[in-house]
Amino acid sequence: MEKENSRRSFIKNMSLATFSALALSGCDTKALDEFLQENFKELSKKEKDRIIKNLEAKYKKQYGKDFHVSAKPAIDRTLFGYALDLSRCIGCRKCVYACVDENNQSRDPQIHWIQVLQMENEKGIDFAHSNIHYNPEEVPEDGHFYLPVACQQCRNPQCTTVCPTKATWTEPDGIVVVDYNWCIGCRYCMAACPYGARHFNWGEPTVPTEEMKTELHYLGNRPRKKGVVEKCTFCIQRAREGKYPSCVEVCPVGARKFGNLLDPESEIRYILENKRVLILKEELNTQPKFYYFFGI
Amino acid sequence: MNFIRFALGSIKIVFKGSRVYYAWLIFLFLLIVWGGFGYAGQLSHGLIKTHMRDSVSWAFYIGNFTFLVGVAAAAVMLVIPAYVYNWKPIKEIVIFGELLAVCAVIMCISFIVVDIGNPLKFWHMLPIVGTMNFPSSMLSWDFFVLLIYLLINLFVVTYLLYCIFYKKEYNKSIVLPIVLFSIPMAVAIHTVTAFLYNALPARVFWNSALLAPRFLASAFCSGPAILLILFQILRKTTKFEIKDEAIWRIAELMVYAMFIYLFFTLAELFKEFYSGTEHILYWKYLLFGLGENKEIVVYSWSSIIMGVIAFFIFLIPRTRKNLFTLNIGIVLIYFSVYIEKGIALIIPGFTPDVLGQIYVYTPSMTEIRTAAMIFSLGFLLFTFLSKIAIAIIFDNYNIDSLKQKVKIKKIA
Ligand code: SF4
Numbered sequence: 001m002e003k004e005n006s007r008r009s010f011i012k013n014m015s016l017a018t019f020s021a022l023a024l025s026g027c028d029t030k031a032l033d034e035f036l037q038e039n040f041k042e043l044s045k046k047e048k049d050r051i052i053k054n055l056e057a058k059y060k061k062q063y064g065k066d067f068h069v070s071a072k073p074a075i076d077r078t079l080f081g082y083a084l085d086l087s088r089c090i091g092c093r094k095c096v097y098a099c100v101d102e103n104n105q106s107r108d109p110q111i112h113w114i115q116v117l118q119m120e121n122e123k124g125i126d127f128a129h130s131n132i133h134y135n136p137e138e139v140p141e142d143g144h145f146y147l148p149v150a151c152q153q154c155r156n157p158q159c160t161t162v163c164p165t166k167a168t169w170t171e172p173d174g175i176v177v178v179d180y181n182w183c184i185g186c187r188y189c190m191a192a193c194p195y196g197a198r199h200f201n202w203g204e205p206t207v208p209t210e211e212m213k214t215e216l217h218y219l220g221n222r223p224r225k226k227g228v229v230e231k232c233t234f235c236i237q238r239a240r241e242g243k244y245p246s247c248v249e250v251c252p253v254g255a256r257k258f259g260n261l262l263d264p265e266s267e268i269r270y271i272l273e274n275k276r277v278l279i280l281k282e283e284l285n286t287q288p289k290f291y292y293f294f295g296i
Numbered sequence: 297m298n299f300i301r302f303a304l305g306s307i308k309i310v311f312k313g314s315r316v317y318y319a320w321l322i323f324l325f326l327l328i329v330w331g332g333f334g335y336a337g338q339l340s341h342g343l344i345k346t347h348m349r350d351s352v353s354w355a356f357y358i359g360n361f362t363f364l365v366g367v368a369a370a371a372v373m374l375v376i377p378a379y380v381y382n383w384k385p386i387k388e389i390v391i392f393g394e395l396l397a398v399c400a401v402i403m404c405i406s407f408i409v410v411d412i413g414n415p416l417k418f419w420h421m422l423p424i425v426g427t428m429n430f431p432s433s434m435l436s437w438d439f440f441v442l443l444i445y446l447l448i449n450l451f452v453v454t455y456l457l458y459c460i461f462y463k464k465e466y467n468k469s470i471v472l473p474i475v476l477f478s479i480p481m482a483v484a485i486h487t488v489t490a491f492l493y494n495a496l497p498a499r500v501f502w503n504s505a506l507l508a509p510r511f512l513a514s515a516f517c518s519g520p521a522i523l524l525i526l527f528q529i530l531r532k533t534t535k536f537e538i539k540d541e542a543i544w545r546i547a548e549l550m551v552y553a554m555f556i557y558l559f560f561t562l563a564e565l566f567k568e569f570y571s572g573t574e575h576i577l578y579w580k581y582l583l584f585g586l587g588e589n590k591e592i593v594v595y596s597w598s599s600i601i602m603g604v605i606a607f608f609i610f611l612i613p614r615t616r617k618n619l620f621t622l623n624i625g626i627v628l629i630y631f632s633v634y635i636e637k638g639i640a641l642i643i644p645g646f647t648p649d650v651l652g653q654i655y656v657y658t659p660s661m662t663e664i665r666t667a668a669m670i671f672s673l674g675f676l677l678f679t680f681l682s683k684i685a686i687a688i689i690f691d692n693y694n695i696d697s698l699k700q701k702v703k704i705k706k707i708a
């Protein structure tokens with residue numbers, strides 16, 4: 001394995017040195033370092049630590065605040081799952097903005113990991129007749145119900161299958177993540193995802209410095225650059241610390257439930273066993289870990 | 297050493313030419329500059345300069361890519377009829393077909409490069425230096441087959457021209473197997489490109505087994521179109537001899553391709569409209585628009601109308617065998633397929649999007665300029681390569697003419 005690695009990096013250094021020197025002449029060595037950085041999954045612990053230290057320094061310089069970037073791996077015997085109570089959701093979009101805030105999503109151009117669809121009661125779950133841009137004085141509106149959609153954390157994700165660079169993968173705790181440094185921005189995953197869950201940084205993302213969250217995870221809410229894809233990670237920076245994702249905490253009607261699917265005592269297991277749940281587009285065999293149910 | 301002389305000799309040819317030739321070069325050059333500035337804007341601001349957004353995340357660029365894969369594939373497949381009917385200039389048809397294929401593949405790769413968010417990180421998808429997702433990702437496959445296809449075609453033309461240049465007999469046992477191999481490869485690049493879209497269950501518009509066959513059929517209309525024009529120019533300006541019969545035969549083959557394409561499309565339309573499931577939405581968007589959103593309709597209908605007129609021009613013997621009407625048909629079918637691949641194939645795949653929302657996409661100025669840049673670069677390359685090939689094949693430009701010049705210089 002060691003040998004394999006050194007051969008790889010040797011060939012890589014050889015073939016890329018000239019090219020990158022050309023491409024980055026004028027940039028400092030840090031940029032070159034970042035450019036040559038390998039896929040996160042292939043980095044050793046030592047390399048990860050070094051990269052994270054560099055990142056923290058870089059963010060500090062850029063935003064003038066102290067940041068903590070974590071690379072905490074998955075905890076054993078956890079498989080995160082999510083359940084959303086359709087009978088409670090009122091379509092207030094509080095989760096959308098809590099998510100934007102917690103995960104440092106670009107304000108302009110605007111990126112929303114959660115999309116809330118307004119559906120007609122009479123039609124049931126029918127995407128073709130749903131409306132994302134509903135904007136009444138007060139929600140909920142008569143005759144409608146609301147269906148928030150974010151990444152469904154598929155057990156059989158199309159997005160990771162099609163990615164030509166393995167820049168996106170499923171972590172052992174079931175969270176599908178993106179290495180923002182490795183993603184080349186080909187957007188094949190966006191074409192493949194059946195839930196519109198992946199979002200692209202079409203322009204340079206902007207987040208006001210004072211609103212920038214400082215507790216970061218490498219695979220989660222750290223600042224992104226233009227030209228890469230991002231998506232919901234169940235708030236990986238919170239979930240792996242034993243906290244609820246922001247959307248769960250903020251929901252005013254308690255429609256959102258989150259927990260460890262492998263823990264028989266968890267609330268999420270209780271819901272799966274005692275409520276009738278449904279998943280979106282089950283015919284595509286994506287096998288989501290995001291469930292919808294009717295609690296009342 | 298020999299090869300260097302061959303290369304240097306070739307470069308010299310490129311700079312010699314008539315006024316018309318230079319005017320053509322200047323025209324291409326201006327287009328490249330105009331397009332290049334558009335692309336520069338995209339490089340510095342990001343893909344936000346295009347009209348693609350999260351709903352329609354692939355569009356005009358990838359459409360152009362698809363179109364050019366078709367051109368690259370069909371150019372080489374023309375070798376089959378040339379072989380079967382034993383057309384005289386078969387070697388020339390192989391050479392020009394493969395030259396076109398080489399240029400088209402280079403343009404394909406350029407369209408991918410301008411389409412990705414981080415072109416500098418392109419190496420991430422290579423084996424060994426990067427982490428190629430092979431065999432899972434169709435994009436890896438596509439890149440792989442395109443690269444092989446590029447290399448074998450490049451090898452064959454260079455080798456053939458090199459032999460003619462040095463007045464050597466080329467080695468048939470090397471060339472023939474590779475040329476034969478390049479034919480299934482031509483089918484492969486196009487099929488794999490179709491699978492790129494086909495393999496996405498999330499996009500029902502593409503999730504039909506007829507997609508790949510329709511792809512191939514339409515490529516067989518557009519690829520030969522370019523070669524037919526080229527052959528006519530060559531016939532007028534050089535010693536290249538191709539009989540009218542051969543041109544008509546190619547046109548006849550194109551009619552078959554068009555007919556097959558039409559048949560497949562009608563079969564697809566019947567299935568969609570008769571069963572009338574919600575999948576019909578995408579076709580409706582393409583052909584009639586949904587509600588207020590009709591922006592794409594002019595593209596699809598102009599493609600259909602041009603295609604149908606071309607079909608009849610090619611079908612009726614009188615118009616097929618008249619070079620004037622035939623050329624009109626060629627231009628029409630070329631643009632019909634171009635719009636079909638560039639817009640009509642891609643956009644309905646994304647509209648309405650997976651959550652049922654409609655984002656109306658039409659290409660932005662930046663996209664059009666970038667595409668113009670790549671097309672003119674490709675045409676420039678093709679002009680240069682054809683010029684070299686013409687000089688070597690028809691004007692007896694060879695190693696002796698290089699030597700003679702040296703002698704003349706010495707005497708002077
Ligand atoms: S919802 Fe989309 S982004 Fe999330 S895991 Fe499934 S395919 Fe991937």
Ligand code: SF4
Binds near residue numbers: 162164184189
């Ligand atoms: S956009 Fe990034 S994550 Fe998505 S398929 Fe391409 S390289 Fe992979």
